[in-house]
Amino acid sequence: MTTVDSAPTALRPHAEEDFAEELRALAAADDRPRPPRWRMSPWAVSRYLLGGTLPDGTVISPKYVGPRRVVEVAVSTLATDRALLLLGVPGTAKTWVSEHLAAAVSGDSTLLVQGTAGTAEEAVRYGWNYARLLTSGPSREALVPSPVMRAMSEGVIARVEELTRMPADVQDALITILSEKTLPVPELGQEVQAVRGFNLVATANDRDRGVNELSSALRRRFNTVVLPLPASAEAEVEIVARRVEQLGRSLDLPPLPDGVAEIRRVVTVFRELREGATEDGRTKLKSPSGTLSTAELISVVTGGLALSAHFGDGVLRADDVAAGVVGAVVRDPAADAVVWREYLETVVREREGWKDFYRACREAAA
Known part of the structure; x- marks a missing residue:
């Protein structure tokens, strides 16, 4: 009973x-x-x-x-x-x-x-x-x-x-x-x-x-x-990490510190697509139709944390956030899919230390 x-x-x-x-x-x-x-x-x-x-x-x-x-x-x-x-x-x-x-x-x-x-x-x-x-x-x-x-x-x-x-x-x-x-x-x-x-x-x-x-x-x-968007990537990482930690406690999810590096990668992706240029300013990018807001970042990371807790080893990894990132970026299946593929192949693929993120996002978008 x-x-x-x-x-x-x-x-x-x-x-x-x-x-x-x-x-x-x-x-x-x-x-x-x-x-x-x-x-x-x-x-x-x-x-x-x-x-x-x-x-x-x-x-x-x-x-x-x-x-x-x-x-x-x-x-x-x-x-x-x-x-x-x-x-x-x-x-x-x-x-x-x-x-x-x-x-x-x-x-x-x-x-x-x-x-x-x-x-x-x-x-x-x-x-x-x-x-x-x-x-x-x-x-x-x-x-x-x-x-x-x-x-x-x-x-x-x-x-x-x-x-x-x-x-x-x-x-x-x-x-x-x-x-x-x-x-x-x-x-x-x-x-x-x-x-x-x-x-x-x-x-x-x-x-x-x-x-x-x-x-x-x-x-x-x-x-x-x-209220402006976060002025720097570090400020946005801090906001996302703090809010996800609060949400995680209410949902009995694992502590966040193990996932800060992954949060930083997701923040980088959102900020580059939002601003239409890579962090170093060398590559111009097309921006998708969505806002790619900090609130969406929090949602993506919280969803990834739940995936890692219930279907992984409790550590936030690229496989856990990839589907959320793709879903946030590709709102218009026609136009946004082109923007995302171009970013994935020209930026993510060539970025040192991002091979796992590239592979996970390719699989999520397939």
């Missing part, structure tokens, strides 16, 4: 749960001024994202590897009355940064609106419990607050993911909220006023320009911070 664990472990804990000890240590050591309803000062929020060591020896792991000023501008924006828009190509950690900002500032990253083509205005404003509505008419008891309305009432951070994927009329529901800091409820002749501490973090990616582009009126309500 199978028994069900009464307290299962979450596959992907929220940031405030996964990094609870770090947040507690930072809050305890933080003696700087805090904006209304913030769990810690802007300095401590920045330290939480960028990492460091506290005076008591507590190590704060970096959540974002990139320019310090980007994080400082993002955090300081949330301490003002302007909303924050994190902009960048897919895979630049916009969602990750958004979640950790909300966790550090408010202790709750779950007040989230996920933007899609089908997102309704109720997801931003409010909806109704139709059973109560039909029984007793419009009332506060029948009203179902959106995550944004809850954040306004509680004075905390709300998050909107993929803002430009939402229909334009749904986006514009944010204008009054962000400019007047109120949310009218005309059915009740009332309004919800934002409590001090409320703010909003939205994300959008550069590749979505033209899907549902932001109106100039809405864009003016945001301070836009662009």
